[in-house]
Amino acid sequence: MHEHGHCQAYLKQISDYVDGELSSEVCASLESHLKECENCRIVVNTLRKTIDLYHDTAENDDLPDKVRSRLFARLNLEDPKQGGIHGS
Amino acid sequence: MNAETVRDEGFVDLLISGDRQAFSELIEQTSAKIYALGMRVLGNEQDAEDMLQETYLKALKALPNFEKRSSINTWLFRIATNEALMLLRKKKTGFNMVAIDQSDEEDEAPFEILDWCCLPEQEMVSAETRTMLNKAADQLSPALRIVFQLRDVDGFSGQETAEILGINEDAVKTRLVRARLKLREELSAYFRDRMEGGVNHA
Incomplete structure (x- = not known):
């Protein structure tokens, strides 16, 4: 990676940065580096987007119906969805 | 996941006391995520389902001794990840928690x-x-x-x-x-x- 040796040191900070977990001092120093370094800016943007894309997949998490009924059966519990105790 | 309900102390007390409806509610709120974790770690439906069932069986058994030192959510996911890692270890010798x-x-x-x-x-x-x-x-x-x-x-x-x-x-x-x-x-x-x-x- 050309001219990227010194940027290596920023990688862990970049991860903390997207989490908003850097101290204000370190944050200021990283931000001043980001102003000058386009490559690191791209890493920040694409890292953030990577996390967002994965986070969004969680919204589609669903338990397949068959897995769900076998789970309730195994636990000897009445499935609220099947029993109609509370429908939602 | 409805974090508010899971964190609710009254709800946790109900779980500890063995309230079955509360346990169903816990499953309602957490099972999709536990199953997704199983799919992610174990990579197939059968293992993910085994892990899911074992997790809640163990949780049901252990709940009377739950000491509220962590949230119920964290506690449950700890059981789930242990289950997943144990299954993984059985399949792939060489992987361990360390x-x-x-x-x-x-x-x-x-x-x-x-x-x-x-x-x-x-x-x-x-x-x-x-x-x-x-x-x-x-x-x-x-x-x-x-x-x-x-x-x-x-x-x-x-x-x-x-x-x-x-x-x-x-x-x-x-x-x-x-x-x-x-x-x-x-x-x-x-x-x-x-x-x-x-x-x-x-």
């Missing part, structure tokens, strides 16, 4: 420097992209995959993730950085192909 705390992998410098954030939204959420996201995550080592799943997909904090896995927060952070950077590389390579190979974004 490995999650070892820094045996080198950090790699970012190689793909391409700003693909401006790609159209439908490109990012396509079924093909989703398949690629799963494939990329499956390529991570189990130790990285599980930290990434808990932290970035399920939204647990660093401290909660450390509690769930029984490792320290620094180890969580190190693993998370590696997982994130590896995935960013994979995604960048994928989107580079999309941008260069016929996707007209002019």
Whole structure:
């Protein structure tokens, strides 16, 4: 990676940065580096987007119906969805 | 997941007392995520389902002794990850929980420097992209995959993730950085192909 040796040191900070977990001092120093370094800016943007894309997949998490009924059966519990105790 | 209800102390007391409706409610709120964790770590439906059932069986048994030192959510996910790791260990000798705390992998410098954030939204959420996201995550080592799943997909904090896995927060952070950077590389390579190979974004 050309001219990227010194940027290596920023990688862990970049991860903390997207989490908003850097101290204000370190944050200021990283931000001043980001102003000058386009490559690191791209890493920040694409890292953030990577996390967002994965986070969004969680919204589609669903338990397949068959897995769900076998789970309730195994636990000897009445499935609220099947029993109609509370429908939602 | 309805974090508010899960954190509610009255609800936890009901669980501890053996209230079956409360336990059903707990399943309602957490099972999809536990199953997704199983799919992510174990990679197939049968193992994920075994892990799901064992998790709630163990939780049901252990609840009377729950001491409220952590949230019920963290506690449950700890049981789930232990189950998943145990199944993984049975299948792949050589993987153990200790490995999650070892820094045996080198950090790699970012190689793909391409700003693909401006790609159209439908490109990012396509079924093909989703398949690629799963494939990329499956390529991570189990130790990285599980930290990434808990932290970035399920939204647990660093401290909660450390509690769930029984490792320290620094180890969580190190693993998370590696997982994130590896995935960013994979995604960048994928989107580079999309941008260069016929996707007209002019």
